[in-house]
Amino acid sequence: MRTRAVFKGGSEMSSAPSIQxxxxxxxxxxxxxxxxxxxxxxxxxxxxxxxxxxxxxxxxxxxxxxxxxxGDRQQPQPGSNGQHHAYIIKLEDYDPWVEHLRGRDVPFRMTTHGLGRMSIYVDDPDGYHIELTVPFANTDIGRHEIEKRGLLAEAERRRGA
Structure with a gap:
């Protein structure tokens, strides 16, 4: 069922159909x-x-x-640091991913997004950014897992604490 949305100025439009x-x-x-x-x-x-x-x-x-x-009409155009494709990974796969990338001499960066998730960023051969991310159910779990990996200072900085 589609709902109706009211936009600034009072105009009304139906919402978009779903995307699968x-x-x-x-x-x-x-x-x-x-x-x-x-x-x-x-x-x-x-x-x-x-x-x-x-x-x-x-x-x-x-x-x-x-x-x-x-080719002549198109060249690789990786985005800025904020543009990437993100894939969710399981918490138990985070450290194996780090070791996997290290074992193949693939440069990567470990980071956090506050205490809500931690991520591994890697670039493909043309510089396109890929994020492998672990979302946490709550910040207590996030704090524990992030601290185990020495990333707590960064998480606190990102939270503005």
Missing amino acids: KLEHWTLVTSDVERTKRFYTDVLGAKLPDRSGNGPVSVDLAGTLIDFFPA
Whole structure:
């Protein structure tokens, strides 16, 4: 059922119909095969069963990522530090992810978002930002897990405490 929204000035419009899920996103890459290897070997993406002449793709956590080669009309354009794609990981997988990335000499950054979550940021070969994040059920759990990893000072700073 669609509801009606009232906008500034009193105009009324029905709300948008629902969206079911993110089906795919696309990346322009300087080297399609290198990028595919990064997403499969480093991030654990799977190769989807796709028919036809579509782009090279991977399936990362149920979302397809299509890779398009750079050319005269399009070049890789990774975003600023605030632009990224975030994937939720389980708390018990956080430390194994850190070790996995270290073991492959992949640069990454561990950080927090206050006491509500902690994240690992990694860039793909063209500089696109990926976040692996653990949301916490409450700040007590967050404080405990963040403190175990030596990130409490950063969490407090981000909270403005």
